[in-house]
């Protein structure tokens with residue numbers, strides 16, 4: 034097996050590239066020493082391997098997390114906060130190496146990868162601070178001598194399953210609140226992108242996280258690992274980020290054990306350009322929202338609705354901006370767009386474009402595989418798209434901007450809400466009254482008004498309808514990892 038030696042990646046700290054899983058504070062192989070290959074999606078080169086684990090190793094990871102829970106939960110909030118602060122500092126100190134690992138395994142531009150590392154680290158920082166403010170309540174008694182207290186306690190062992198598109202941030206968005214609350218974690222990263230998670234495991238150890246508090250299992254049989262994570266009685270909560278189909282299945286698997294579940298699922302974000310919009314700002318917002326991570330983003334603009342009176346001028350401006358995007362291998366030089374994660378992802382993008390063109394859409398730019406080959410796809414703009422096309426109701430997860438027309442505000446809202454997804458929505462207008470009307474009418478969990486970038490650790494991130502439940506980030510993000518305990522004390526009547 035011609036494994037690309039770790040030294041072939043420009044890492045200052047090669048130890049961050051781990052080819053072992055983390056269970057109970059030990060870096061281990063799979064029980065049968067079998068391993069999975071991980072390849073660079075930009076070049077197809079073999080990067081390294083990770084253990085091909087299954088139910089047995091996952092069970093041991095859960096047992097390690099269970100054993101570590103009492104001591105970690107008993108640490109003071111300040112002690113947990115200090116460990117999280119050290120982890121934040123280490124992530125930022127190793128930002129460049131973590132970004133190289135991410136671009137190598139996921140393909141995103143290096144600048145975006147650096148940005149994701151900082152974004153991921155901000156969740157660790159934010160929840161390290163929030164750990165100290167995990168307040169309860171004292172409630173005025175309902176009867177003489179009664180004293181009522183409300184405690185917020187950690188839920189216990191948390192199973193975290195994360196996707197490949199933001200391999201560091203999607204894990205940190207769970208690790209931050211879970212560890213801050215006093216929970217312990219068993220994480221299963223996507224097989225396409227395990228190294229970002231494993232590198233976080235290395236830094237967590239260096240930050241002083243005790244053995245067994247964070248466990249990371251890898252393997253090609255996600256279903257087998259998932260069944261263990263969703264049915265083992267010691268797991269009290271599942272936090273999942275990924276497709277709606279898998280989220281639905283995992284929620285069902287958690288039902289028998291009545292495990293707490295939070296789901297960050299698929300999106301189909303509308304991006305509405307009203308007739309009074311600042312078109313240059315709207316184009317900049319559309320580029321930022323649509324083409325970030327080559328369109329492989331849950332909150333990216335998946336449907337762009339433009340008022341008929343500005344449709345042509347917006348389309349011309351957008352095409353000019355998309356034409357300037359630099360496509361390439363993020364480790365070979367400055368780029369704005371990388372490869373898609375897999376051949377299957379490429380096929381879905383091609384199918385959406387073909388279906389739209391077959392049903393009457395016009396191609397304004399792109400529309401074919403990129404000359405770089407592999408899974409690179411040309412940044413694409415489609416015109417005259419209608420709700421009859423697949424691209425209107427399926428998450429494309431690729432660099433394709435489909436432009437729809439609308440006549441008035443009522444129609445725009447109806448078109449935007451005509452979907453089972455409800456994660457993010459965006460619109461551009463200069464009218465303040467309209468901003469509130471439309472923001473309140475959109476059926477989604479996150480709304481960007483005159484901006485295409487909404488993601489931050491300080492705000493609640495999550496969707497409604499088929500886009501999931503629960504929120505990650507913000508003070509609300511702790512709710513998913515804590516449970517309320519009510520104490521009723523009878524301290525006796527007056528002296």
Ligand SMILES: NC(=O)c1ccc[n+]([C@@H]2O[C@H](COP(=O)([O-])OP(=O)(O)OC[C@H]3O[C@@H](n4cnc5c(N)ncnc54)[C@H](O)[C@@H]3O)[C@@H](O)[C@H]2O)c1
Nearest residue numbers: 195196197222223255256259275276279297298299300331
């Ligand atoms: N809402 C959000 O915050 C958010 C963020 C990122 C991605 N996503 C969504 O994730 C999807 C893309 O990511 P993906 O392709 O990795 O999604 P996916 O659902 O295929 O995989 C997500 C994770 O689940 C694992 N998995 C797959 N089948 C499983 C099973 N049966 N049991 C246990 N684990 C299983 C995968 O190995 C991976 O780790 C898109 O739909 C995107 O919108 C949502």
Ligand SMILES: O=C[C@H](O)CS(=O)(=O)O
Nearest residue numbers: 198199329330331332488
């Ligand atoms: O893909 C979904 C991620 O949540 C993207 S973001 O970076 O959090 O916006």
